[in-house]
Amino acid sequence: MGNNNRLKMTGRVLTLALSAVLGILPLGRVWAQESGLGNGAMASQPGQTAQDLTNLSLESLAGLNVVVTSSAKKAESLRDATSAIFVITQEDIQRSGALHLADLLRMVPGLLVSRVDGSQWAITARGFNSLYNNKMLVLVDGRSAYQTDFGGVNWDELDLMLGDIDRIEVIRGPGGTLWGSNAVNGIINIITKDSKISQGVYATSLTGSNGVDMAALRYGGKLGEDLFYRLYAKTEDQGPFQESDASNAQDNWTSQRAGFRMDWHPEKDDLTLEGDYQLGNIYVPGGDFNASTLQTVFGVDDTVDRDADILAHWTHHFSESSDAELLLYYDHIYLSVPTGQNTLLDTLDAELQNRFLLNDWNEVTWGLDVRNVSDDYNTPTSSYYNPEQASLSTYGAFLQDKLTLVPDRLYLTAGTKLENNPYTGYEWQPTGRLLWTPDKTNSLWAAVSRTVRVPSRSEDDVTFYLAAPVTTPSALYLALQGNPNLKVEDIVAYEAGYRTNLTPQLALDLAGFCDRYYSVITTGFTFFSYPNYPPTPQPINGNFLGLGQATNADGGVIYGAELSLKWDPLDSVQAALAYTYNGYDSTLNSVSNIFSGDPPPHNIVDGRLSWAVTPQLRLNTSLYWVDASFINDPMGQFNGVVQPYAVWDLGMTWKSGAGWEVSVWGQDLEGTHAEASSFLDDSQPVPAVYGQLTARY
């Protein structure tokens, strides 16, 4: 605990120091402008009418700072999408009170976002809710954040600087044809800003009553005619959540990150080079099995998480309808728990993609990719990997054709991916998608796809021991064992959607889906009483041994509908509603459990309202409500229900027009509640108030 407090103090001092720097720098600039300038700066005096702008010289126009909305662009590009897609824009980010990237995702229809504890999120669409959601891909500028070791995403590692995010594109449903395996229930594409549009200084500092402190600084500059860069650094402390008995959940974390991005835009090419380094200190409730005492010591692991990545992306534009892309990246993850367990993961990835018009009615896209993951799990305590080190490669190719059946009216997209993975060999992931646009405002689409989820390294190779926290009737030991004979999870997804503008102010997007799981990887348990133990795993002198082994099982059906309504009744008011319904058949209950992921809650609602009271002052509020979620335990020990819960945020933002911005937010105002359930972890977020000061210039 002492160590813990010291960390928090450092964060606080840093935050204050940055606030002070923040305060002083822009002021100096204001003075400079007032005393020195009579030229371009006068161009935009307050109270100036639009007509006056036409009298400006071209140079003055080119020098004006604009408030960029570009909402026209983003909205339009969605109209012809043949999948359930939702885009979070920078505007949406500014109007939400989200402190962390993961919390932004609540606004997306279909997404279940639950906070497991202070630093961990379970984020899922269309079923199988789990902290280790292995059925959804997350990409940052094309770099996969999906960890093939356990199958899932560590969201705390992705807590990027929100001001430098251009947009987050969320696709629900299968994307195997373009993105490869594990894109079963969706793809979350986090796209950071081109350094060309993130020039200048952006500095922000935030402090909250729940022990949140954050400070971030970015500087963007120009190196040459078409060559831009930015540098950033961010530090944050997140205070602990509460246990249900109001005690400290000890799940606080800190994170420091820094990085750069460079963009070069010669006439026919775009070249991006970016890199990040992140150091996280995460206090995660956990248990370590001691092989000599045969006890699991439950407690808080002070996990050190060091990540580094570097990425290069080159696009060459042959013409407006033809281009080629090359993506290369290297990603390094080092996780260390003080009691011994270390994980080392090195990923190297190369992807090539080419798009061209074959003729008037065929647009062809094809691509090749290869990825190698080298891992090392040394000094094991609870999880024993066999082998301890491995270097595993996946390679694939895809081909897709978009056919114009009736110009401007009817399109068919058909394609497939063929991928070779180290566990099950070759897998096909085909899709067929039909789009009908009867007029400018209506579009209908339907799709059928096969998609697969490849077993993770742990499902294949790990033996995990746990002395279960039950003593009646007698001590129970659990061993979870990987299975090298696993097949992929195999899903056929049927989808359809409709988009329209009911009025110029009211947009509707509706998607329906039915996912048939032909195979789900789940855990089957067999119980043994001592000494009639199986020969493997290594014998334990306990009373009972529950041996769980990963197996494939028929998975049943999940179906549902996702509705998004966006309504701008006035220029100053924007409202959004997302509603999700999920249903499933009884087969699902036998395979959807705490090991494979829980069945989805039946209803999820997210409502948002943003009101520009004056051009400077904006009020924002959001309410997210999740129906009861059921928890199935195949051993029958930990069955349960997460009660329905709501997350209510309310805030206001004041922009000075001079690049300054002050925000005050109330978060989780409806009160403390549990969002997920785990027998190790009873963490609940706490209502909080925070204030934020931001400067841009």
Next chain:
Amino acid sequence: MSTLKTLGFLAVLGLTLWPGGHASRAQEVSEYTVKAAYLVNFVKFITWPDKVYDDDQGAIVIGILGDDPFGATLDDMVKGRFIEGHIVLVRRFASYDETQKGSLRKCHLLFIAYSEKDRLRDILKAVQGSPVLTVSEIERFPLAGGMIQFDQEGQRITLDINPAQAQKAGLTLSSKLLQIAKIYRTE
């Protein structure tokens, strides 16, 4: 308690250093106000070939094709004014499919909105050979055969220009315009 203190400190810091009193600080303008101002300004820096404007009595016509992002801003800018001795009229076309191709060729300046992204090739083909200045915010517009693209650098709106395309259409662009733009040479 210490968090409250920090909050208090931030509030005091914010208030003390607040630049609110300094009213003459540069104000930000909305993106589409600046883009509309550029459109009107182009009229001053472009020379069209001598051509009869029989139906509009010498007016300069700005066409907006697709979903109009400017709204009343553009109309307010040109209302009741002469620019380079011309009245400026704004014509709106809902979409390429619902528009007579001849009426596009009668525009002096055609802004192609993002909603027409997929019809870009057809639109440029339709106005090819006519002295129509094509302007858009669709990415890589100069590469696709367009003339001027609104681009963005930091918080500023910049121009990407393909002078060869303008020349082919018989338009002359002033050197002042070319000086502030990024030039694309595609031929």
